[in-house]
Amino acid sequence: MTSGTTVSLDSFNARRTLDVEGAKYVYYSLPEAEKNGLTGISNLPFSMKVLLENLLRHEDGRSVTKADIVAMSEWLQNTGKAEKEIGFRPARVLMQDFTGVPAVVDLAAMRDGMLTLGGDANKINPLVPVDLVIDHSVIVDAFGSPDALGKNVELEYSRNGERYVFLKWGQGAFANFRVVPPGTGICHQVNLEYLAQTVWTATDASGETLAYPDTLVGTDSHTTMVNGLAVLDWGVGGIEAEAAMLGQPQSMLLPEVIGFRLTGALQEGVTATDLVLTVTQMLRVKGVVNKFIEFFGSGLDNLTLADRATIANMAPEYGATCGFFPIDDETLNYLNISGREPARVALVEAYAKAQGLFRNRGASDPVFTDTLALDLATVGPSMAGPKRPEGRIALADVKTGFLAALDGEYRKPNEETKRAPVDGRDFAIGHGDVVIAAITSCTNTSNPSVLIAAGLLARNAAAKGLTAKSWVKTSLAPGSQVVAAYLEKSGLQKDLDKVGFNLVGFGCTTCIGNSGPLPAEISKTINENGLVAAAVLSGNRNFEGRVSPDVQANYLASPPLVVAYALAGTVVRDFATEPLGISRDGNPVYLKDIWPSNKEVQQFIADNVTRDLFRSRYADVFRGDDNWRTIETGSGLTYGWDQASTYVQNPPYFRGITQKARPIVDIEGARILALFGDKITTDHISPAGSIKAASPAGKYLLDEGVQPEDFNQYGTRRGNHEVMMRGTFANIRIKNHMVRDAAGNVVEGGYTIHHPSRERLAIYDAAQRYADEGVPLVVFAGVEYGNGSSRDWAAKGTNLLGVKAVIAQSFERIHRSNLVGMGIVPFVFETGTSWQSLGLDGSEKITLRGLADVKPRQIVEARFERFDGTAATVPLICRIDTLDEVEYFRNGGILQYVLRNLAAA
Incomplete structure (x- = not known):
């Protein structure tokens, strides 16, 4: 496998050679780096060692500096805390089709945009391996009968023909891009059982075979499942994944790492599900948003790899970036039984032991930011709801x-x-x-x-x-x-x-x-x-x-x-x-x-x-069934957009793009589109389920000649921005506190009040009226705004509705990043302040100044002009967190930033 890997500056003289059963690999040795100045790093959590190796390997003096690497030692000295921004480059990217289709749509649109800028469209290709697993399009129409599977497959292909033609075109048009056809399984399990290698290899710039930890980002928040196999990863929005594919580092702050000590063993009749629900509840109470969780302790000896994957899968539910399990004998056992090549298993063992990445029973515990503990014997049968x-x-x-x-x-x-x-x-x-x-x-x-x-x-x-x-x-x-x-x-x-x-x-x-x-x-x-x-x-x-x-x-x-x-x-x-x-x-x-x-x-x-079962089922995983193999698609460097398609359309992000970004202007006289409460999920913001005929998206499809029985669902239409922007904030259970019934109760559904007319409208319809009036929009929310799935359309749709800023008490990690990636500014109130404490009712005008020269986490004054003529000013914290994110914002979004840089190269 090849990638965009470059030779590191190697400030700590860490490059070494590893011999594994006669095969030679070069690698960046953590023990050698420790001898050469990175004091104490052998005490790092295993997950942080993976990050450190990534920095050593990619040190170039620009995106990764010696100071970034030294910060790992400082992290230890400060007991697992450091306000340090780093650039992480994952080994690969994983997608499912709901989030993968719009990502490939964006790549295809970027090729058109590159031509607009006078550049070479062939520059728009993934620079790291990308796998897209088509797993989110099957619907349970038929059930409870022997022919249910066949009927559902038939319906899946009839509904998704346009999408599948597009994805098959992408498989042929883009280098370094593979598609796992429908009917194979979900991306997380295919990743766990087949795609993931625990230790990855690539040919580096010197022509040698480089070995390094398998890492990835995925366009599904539950990508974290493979952390159970000691593969460090987390879910990102499609826009972040596209940037990773195009060689951009994932800008992040060095995380706190919470150690979760497990002891004992599960009792008779208690399942891994009971365990993961217990872990989820404990960590939500603990509060672990934006943090790594690393599991340790003697209890790991009593958990199968599948049990670990079950716990790792639920990281988004307990709010963490990831839930990591280190490499040990159980990891090797799973790699073997799941059909990985013996040479790969041998490499994983040798590499992990050479790097200090192998968990040995009885070894001293790593240094963690904080810890909590669970005796597995105390877990009982349970559910969540x-x-x-x-x-x-x-x-x-x-x-x-x-x-x-x-x-x-x-x-x-x-x-x-x-x-x-x-x-x-x-x-x-x-x-x-x-x-x-x-x-x-x-x-x-x-x-x-x-x-x-x-x-x-x-x-x-x-x-x-x-x-x-x-x-x-x-x-x-x-x-x-x-x-x-x-x-x-x-x-x-x-x-x-x-x-x-x-x-x-x-x-x-x-x-x-x-x-x-x-x-x-x-x-x-x-x-x-x-x-x-x-x-x-x-x-x-x-x-x-x-x-x-x-x-x-x-x-x-x-x-x-x-x-x-x-x-x-x-x-x-x-x-x-x-x-x-x-x-x-x-x-x-x-x-x-x-x-x-x-x-x-x-x-x-x-x-x-058995191992034979895994080997036989994955022997020809990319070939697909007869339905997939008979799909005919065009070829060409750019995609031939079909204006009549209701599934795949060329998005507007790059229309009229110029080499130089337009100057940033302040937000003045903005209207409030919605006042939301706590824990508004990406499901609330961008539904994935059925499309109602009476909704703005349903009306659009009816106007396009699509009958309700053929609406399919929001998830399958993510390649069409016209559907998705109409579906933004359209969840049937969302509650906009601006909209109340005669008794004063908040009305469910995607409605708002247009001001100053005070008409109740669908949120999409109100946004279009504001756009016609030239009025910018803001959204207010409570705590953990955007938690749940890493749904990029929750940010894209918000952008297309004309929302310039989202002001909340706190954000879930992925959604905050996605908002910045779409040119929307996330702000948080200072502790103790909320839209409720300010007495907002949605009729106010909002002004936010100082954005033209914004700095990471800058304090910005927000002025609220009330309907009665009074005004108030409060400080807000700008949650554009890093210098890279400042550049994304100045360019109108991360994709525009990447496109301009590639065109200028």
């Missing part, structure tokens, strides 16, 4: 927790026993009934222990005559074909089929809103009777409005519990004292009666999850 991943609740308390939420959160007191008949069906449904039970990919299907447990529980349930209740939409969407293979080999798929969990597709489904429609009569009953229906899924996201527009209460659970709740048909059931159902011989069946033992699960894994 009804609307937050960190909202862990003990399994025994799920029933009472839902009933409390029914009374308080959902404002339906005294309705516990309410039920409504379903038209044409012989049953009624009520509050808390499970209408979706999904074993979905990502967090859990990478882990054979919970998949096998689900299969065994299904086998035991079927033997007693139990099956999913008639109102439950069941689905099994594995993260890779490996899962389907071992379930088939073990015979457990037949048992899952018997209770309703037929295979529906390979990809990210329910967790991102691709759950598909509920049966019409069930949807009708829920909505006409105001029922709070429930979903139980084995994913990582249960935000409001994400899983299904018909479902308000969403719970994360292990795959065997997903099966159990499908059998019970309700979350209003205490599994410790109440049965799941009645057996065919008339006896009550309790969860404990059908729950498999750990020993039984492990024996099935040993018998069925």
Whole structure:
């Protein structure tokens, strides 16, 4: 593999040669660097050692200086804290198609922009390896039948033909760019099982083979899963990923590293899902936004690699940049059983031991910024819900927790026993009934222990005559074909089929809103009777409005519990004292009666999850099925945009671009587009689910001749800015505090008040009116604005609506960076101040001056002119954090900055 790797200045004389079974590799030795002046670095956390090696290898005196490298020693001396900006260059980039399509669209548009600037369009190519896995486009339309998989695949290709043609063009047009076709699995699991190498190799500028840690950034926040394999990575927005592809360093502050000590072992009947929900809750309470988490302690000896990947996957849910596990014997075991080449496994072991990157039992602990601890033996069965991943609740308390939420959160007191008949069906449904039970990919299907447990529980349930209740939409969407293979080999798929969990597709489904429609009569009953229906899924996201527009209460659970709740048909059931159902011989069946033992699960894994299975399933991973291979696409350096396409359009970012950026102007007389509360997610800002016909995006598609049944969803239309800008702030559950009903309650949905007319309009329609009036816009929010998925359209759409600044109490890391990358200024209030404390109601005019000469984290005065003529001035902290980000902002965004630099080179 080749990359843009250059020879380091090597201030610390660290370049050495490593001999591994006769193969020669050059590398930058951390022990040698320590001998030559980097005092104490052997005490760094493993994750920080990976960052340090990256700096040593890329030291060029410009983007990486000797002072940047020395800062690592200073980090140690200051007990894991340092206000130092560094430039990190990942070894590669990973994409899924939701975020990958707009990234490739931008690359194609940049080629057009390069021609506008008179440059060479062929300069627009990835300089590091890029893999795009098509995994987010399958929807669970068909379910509960043997032909569900085939029907869903057929629908997927019919809906996404334009996108797939475009991606196949990109695969041929761009160098260093590979596409994993649909039906293979999700990007995180394919990465874990096949793409990741733990130690990467490339030919450097001197022609030698260079070995270095496998690192990456990905256009999905759950890219962090592969940190379980000791691959340092995190999710970024598409715009950051594009910059990385084009050779730009990822500008970042040296992170704090929180050590998470694990001891003991999980008890019988406790799953990795129970563990990760506990870890997520603990770290959310701790507060770890923008921080690395590194797991250490004797408990690691009792966690499989799959368990570690399960924990690493959920880093966005516990708010951290990443959750890192170091290389040890379990890492090597997994690399071997998952089919990596023996030479690669040998290199990983030799390199890690030579670098001090190998975790040895009994070794002294690294220096951490702070620590917390968990005895694995204290973890118990649990779920998370009804609307937050960190909202862990003990399994025994799920029933009472839902009933409390029914009374308080959902404002339906005294309705516990309410039920409504379903038209044409012989049953009624009520509050808390499970209408979706999904074993979905990502967090859990990478882990054979919970998949096998689900299969065994299904086998035991079927033997007693139990099956999913008639109102439950069941689905099994594995993260890779490996899962389907071992379930088939073990015979457990037949048992899952018997209770309703037929295979529906390979990809990210329910967790991102691709759950598909509920049966019409069930949807009708829920909505006409105001029922709070429930979903139980084995994913990582249960935000409001994400899983299904018909479902308000969403719970994360292990795959065997997903099966159990499908059998019970309700979350209003205490599994410790109440049965799941009645057996065919008339006896009550309790969860404990059908729950498999750990020993039984492990024996099935040993018998069925084998190296040969991994090797066969990944033997021809880029070839695809017949549907993919028969797609015809054009060729050429630039893309032939189809103006009639409703999926792929040339975005406006580079229209009329000039070599010199236009001067920055202050924000004066801006209007407030929205006043949001706390924890507004990127799902709220940029929905990924269904498109309503009455929404601005739906009206656009109708005007383009697209019928509602062919709308598909926001995620699949991310290559069309016309759809996505109309979908910005259009989530059905978003609450803009400017918009209230007659009783003073905040109205849900993407609405705002246009001032000074005081008309209530869809946010998109109001933004267009403000644009026609030449009025800039700002958005206000509370804490953790933009948490959740690393969705670049949450920033792109905000930009296209004319928003110049977002003012919040705090930001989630990725979204803050994405806003800057799109030329939008993020500001935070000083502690103790908020839009509520200022008494804003949305009618004010906002002025922000001093942007023409902005500095990182500069204090800016904001003036608020109220509707009654009074005014107030408060200080805001500009969250343009680094000098590189200042340059991005001055150029109107990171892509414009990169394009101008490449054109001038």
